[in-house]
Amino acid sequence: MTASDLRALHHGRTVGDPLVLPGPWDADSARVLADAGFPALATPSAGVAASLGYEDGATPAAEMFAAVARIARAVSVPVSADIEAGYGLAPRELVERLLAAGAVGCNLEDTVDGVLVDARWQADRLAEVRAAAGDALFVNARVDTYVTGVPEGTDQEAETVRRALLYVAAGADCVYPIGAPAESLPRLAAAVPAPLNALARPDGPGPRRLGELGAGRVTFGPGLQRRAMAALREFADGLRGA
Template sequence: MPSAFSDLHHRDTPLLIPNPWDAGSARLLASLGFRALATTSSGFAGTLGRRDGGVTRDEALAHAATIVAATDLPVSADLENGFGHAPGDVAATITAARGAGLAGGSVEDFTGDAGSPIYARDAAVERIAAATSAAGGEFVLTARCENLLHGVHDLADTIERLQAYQEAGADVLYAPGLARIADVETVVRNVDRPVNVLLVDGGPTVAELGRAGVARISVGGTFFYAASGALIDAGKALLDGDTSFFANAATGREGAAAAFT
C-alpha cells in the first residue's frame, strides 16, 4: 500500500486527496472515485467538540485506524507535530502510525507555542530525520513547514526549510498557506520532491496548481466545516419551521447507497 500511495504522487495530474473526519465521510468520498484519503486534525477535533491541537496521539491514531478500516484506499494522517518535541517522540509516532495501517503521514514544524511557533531549523530537521528513520521506506512521509500559518511570511525561509526536510529524507513537501500561484511555482521549482498544496478560498485553482507542477492537492478541514455549515443552516431552518433542508439531504444521492451499507 505505501508503494502504491507513493506512485500516486508521480503522475501527470495532481493527486486530489480529500480529508474525511469519520468512517462515513471516508466511505462517501471513496464512493465518488477518489484514489486516496487523508485525515484532518481540525476536522477530527471538531467531531469531539475541541479546537485543532486538542487531540492526543492515542486519539489521533485510533481515529486514523478507523479511517483506514473504512475503505480500501491508502490513507495519510495529519500527525500534527509528531505529538512531542523530541526527535524520539516523532519517531515513536511514525512507528505507531505504521502499526495503524497508514500509508503515510505528515509532521509539521509548529511547536504549539504561540510565542515561538516554529522550531529552530536544526531541531526541525532532526525531527524529520528521526521520522524518516522510523518510516523505514515503508511510509510516505510528508514534511510540513508551518511558517505561513503562524505569521512568518518569509517565502525564502520556507523554501530553505523544505529543502532541508527533503535532504533529511521527506518524501513529500508541504507549506500550507500558499495563496499565490507565483509562490507555488517558486516552491515547486526549488525542491526535488512532490509538493502538496492546500486549497484556499480565493487561491489558485486545481487546474492552475496542476500546471504549476503540484503533485498533491488537499482540502484540510474545509469539507468538515462545509458539512458543519450545512448543519447550521438546516438547524436554523428547522427553528424557523422551514423544511427546505430535505432537498439537500444525501439520501438517495450519488455515493450514499454505496457508502452506507
C-alpha cells in the same frame, strides 16, 4: 494499500493534474470520499479534532490515532494522517502508532506550541522518522513559514525553500508549505526536488489551477468538514422555520 501505492500516486503526473486528497474526519465521511473515486485520503487534524469535540491542536494523541484507525479501517484506499507535530512522541513510537492505526502516510509540521522550530532540528527528527519507517510511510513535511511566520527581516519565500530542501534531504517524500500564496507556488515548485502540496481554500484557486502553478498534490485541511457542518447548520435552521 501501502506507502508505495501512495508514493506512486504522487509521481508521473502532468501539469494541471495534481493528486487531489480530500480530508475525511470520520469513518463515514471516508467511505463517501472513497466511494466517489478518490484514490487516497488525507485526514485533517483540525477536522478530526472538531468531530471529537476538541479545538484544533488539543486532541489527545490516543484519540487522534484511534480516529485515524477508524478511518483507515473503513476504506480500501491509502490513508495519510495529519499528526500535527507528533505529540511529543519519539520517532520510533510515532511510526509504530501510525502503522498500527493503518496509516501509510503522515503530515508532520514544524510548529510546536505556536513556535516555528529550528529547521535543522526538524530535519533531524524527519530523518529519524524515515529511519524508523523505512519505506513504510509516505512523509509529507509541512513548512509553517506562512502560517506561524518567520522572524522579522527574514525572507519568507527563501526561508520556505531552505526548510523544504533540508526536509527533503532528510527523507521527506513531499513538502507542504501550507498557506503559501498562489503566486509563490511556481518558484517553490521549481526550487524543491519533491512534490509540492498546496492547500485549496474556498476563496482561492481550485485544484487544477493549483496544479498548473506547480502543486503535485492538493489537500483541503478541515475545509470539507467545515463545509459539511455549514450545510447541516443551514438544514437545521430550515427545520426550525418549517
